[in-house]
Amino acid sequence: MSIRLENVGIAVRDIEAAIAFFTDLGLTVLGRDTVSGEWADTAVGLDGNHASIAMLQTPDGSGRLELFEYIHPEAIETEPTRPNEIGMHRVAFAVDDLDASLEIAARHGCHPLRGVADYEGVYRLTYLRGPSGILVMLAQDLRGG
Template sequence: MDNVAVVVDDLAAATAFFIELGLELEGEAQVEGAVPDRMTGLDGVRSAIAMMRTPDGHSRLELTKFLAPAAVGGGADAPAPNTLGLHRVMFAVDDLDDTVARLRRHGAELLGEVVQYEDAYRLCDLRGPSGIIVALAQRLG
């Protein structure tokens, strides 16, 4: 897998959120023209992207803000944890409580509770920028 793309409404806020989570900004760009139009099946695509890299260098997250055409959905229509299709991205963290506290300063809210799965993990789901769901997993032991 090369990357997972997430459409956001505030690119700067989403970038800051994922930097707080430990990702590194790999680069930023504006894309437009025939290639993104043909790839997406949309006309007049113009977007700003921020490519984020996980600290281990093995995974990337592409944050995309559509300047044209406007993004659709989100807000009150943001997906719930039981929505069909891609609905969340999970990140491994060393200290779940500290990570949740830091992400709350960026507007994140717990969807449910922090839970423990057997003696293996502490887990939670957060609502992050643009209504996306971000899951966190802290391995125990």
Template structure:
């Protein structure tokens, strides 16, 4: 038996509309929105009283998706709510990376939606320009622009 595909990556956010706007500005396409609740949801995630809203976003090629999730109940938790978002070398899910046509234009569009550049745009050999941004809910979004 083998994996058929990776379906999506979920990101828990506090402001679903802002997250949709951020990923739309990045160039993802809004696929749909829905509410998740009921006994099947409780059993799936292992929490009681789950009620959340989700928005599905897809890349223009249709091959990759993000599920943006806002939990209403139970309230989302954070290990240290007053602390700054973790640095890029924190154990666990590290980042989501996207290849873009124009990294400078993408950064400019995302800054309007609150993105912060973590370092700077760097060039790897003669093949890529790369950077890390802090996006919704403190996640790290990496961008790569292939150099022709």
């Protein structure tokens, strides 16, 4: 039996803002659609499930995000996840230039929670709040590889 990670799904309040944020960071949109119907109700476990979706991919093709904005049932606002809470935590990206990535994030109003950390001279990394309060980790490998 084999297994591989297909994607990470993230519900957002504004799919256009989320797409703009992630594509500015370097992901590409593979496709967009609107999903509904009995199959969607069954798969997701919500009656009347209706959502706009977008599949995004990292430049190397190894990672995908599925963003979805609920049309029905109405999306439920929650407090943004904190780093120490149990459950879905964050999405992490390796970047070649952390400073340039943070400049892009700042254009979307997204800034580090506390600052940029240096992990033993191996990584520079930070957590920030992306669109819809999503925790995003950006990390730059300082070993040059």
